[in-house]
Amino acid sequence: MGVNEWSKLNVLAEIDAKAEVNSLLRRDIHAHPELCFAEERTSDLVANKLAELGISVHRGLGKTGVVGMLKAGNSERSIGLRADMDALPILEQNNFTHASVYPGKMHACGHDGHTAMLLAAADYLAKHSKFDGTVYLIFQPAEEGGGGADAMIKDGLFELFPMQAVYGMHNWPGIPAGQFAVSPGPVMAAFDSFRIVIRGKGCHAALPHLGLDPVPVAAQIIMAFQTILTRSANPLDAGVLSVTTVHVGEATNVIADNCEMTGTLRTFSTELMELVQQRMQDIARHTCMAFGMECDVEFTKGYPATVNHPEQVALSRQVMTSIVGDDNVLEQLPVMGAEDFAFMLQVLPGSYCFIGNGEGDHRNVGHGAGPCMLHNASYDFNDDILPLGATYWVKLVEASLAVA
Known part of the structure; x- marks a missing residue:
């Protein structure tokens, strides 16, 4: 299934119409990377965007974390969606226009794209309350070795925002754009x-x-x-x-x-x-x-190991299938990389999935000579998948908090 095909058939039209706007936002974040617990500019950007949408904003958990709260209807049900915001201490080898302006700092893992996808979903959810319950939008600092998820939890994340399940998503180079991967059990070491x-x-x-x-x-x-x-x-x-x-x-x-x-x-x-x-x-x-x-x-x-919960994985797979079809929802093979979303899954049931980032063909002129792999100085997030990821978040909320 080609990118043009799934973007036309399965992505929410309103989100797809804002693809260029969301791409510019993602590239702005990419150009201004910030390391663990120093995501001041990024946190300000996220908080301001949420406030502009009329979403209640809480700041300071895990030092630079941001949580948006959006409620619709009367149900006590709730769901948490998490995106990470921090960058890596890598000297970027790309020289395209949105390359890092801070030498030695780089969004080489796609957290800029994760943040942009969740903001795009927040924009849609704030304008279309097709759910009954509460959505918590978790923008987490310090995933890259800082344990920002654990820091937010210790600062009272789940006490202040009592969600019933929590979901995360990470781009994955090598999986074609237009595909997802999710499985129950251990998926990261x-x-x-x-x-x-x-x-x-x-x-x-x-x-x-x-x-x-x-x-x-x-x-x-x-x-x-x-x-x-x-x-x-x-x-x-x-x-x-x-x-x-x-x-x-x-x-x-x-x-x-x-x-x-x-x-x-x-x-x-x-x-x-x-x-x-x-x-x-x-x-x-x-x-x-x-x-x-x-x-x-x-x-x-x-x-700790990232261990997915079967019930939430089943819901994730159901939502993904409704967007891209069963053939494009892959088995999520365990990898030896680590992920601090694991701390959240130790407290609450949830699902952590991969969204395909492609092979690197999306990179414009000016990219480095290296492969488009995570933690590589030539990496860049694939903006083509921003509408797809945002659509997944929206449809996951609507399925989890379905209106009776």
Whole structure:
């Protein structure tokens, strides 16, 4: 199904008519990216747009979060729709007109598009009250490692706005524009980070016998870590252990005192996460001991696994099918990336889906040489799918809060 076909047949006409306006809004957000908990301009833009629509606005949850409240009819039913607002610390390689004006900051994950889609849906819902209940429009900060969802929850999100279910959506490069993907159960992994410091004894590089060199020890530990998932864990349990940084030394003729390694662990189960961490500690400490050294091993909790609830997934799929047809609603295969919407799904039932962003052909002249993949310096959100995503939000509200 081509983009022109589904945009004409399935997208709400009024939303489609404002496609250019919503595209300009998305590109304005893209040009002004803001990092975790620093989304001041973006929050102002969102709050002002909601207020212009006559939507009640609450600010300050999770520092820069914004929640809009829209009520119609007399029902006590309620639903939450969430979009993330923050950008990434990446130097953008695109030079089209809406490229980032802030060097080293970039909307490389499409949160600009997520925000624009939810604002477009808010515009329609405010003007067409074809639902009975309350819609909470959640614009969340700090998804990219800051845990903004958890911060909003701790600030009272679900107490102040007692919704019965919550929904999220993320663009997904590689899935064709005009398609969705959603499935029950785990769809994104949990992640924890780690830091290991090997404590040796520095000396002259020409006299290694007088010191304790942490570098070969680090090498052995890194290689041994790769046996944890292949030999200690059930091979049917998915997991990823990545050592992503190694910091040691400053001069070519000096054996350093210490070596620091950091990285992440990703699993779908708490049991596997605990097993991997215990084995990492055992391997690191005993390897160091064998070479007369010691080490410090620290783990930092990240995000839990994103686990979709069957009832809300069924509703999402029903709505998607009504828009793009059953053949264009795919199975959402689990991925090892993490998502802090998981915190919301631990509190309330809900559904987190993917909307196809295409292969990158939508990018105008001026894009970078890299692929249009998430967290890539050449990425750009596909504006063609803005009306589709906004239509999904609207029809999800109308189906969830149907007028009797």
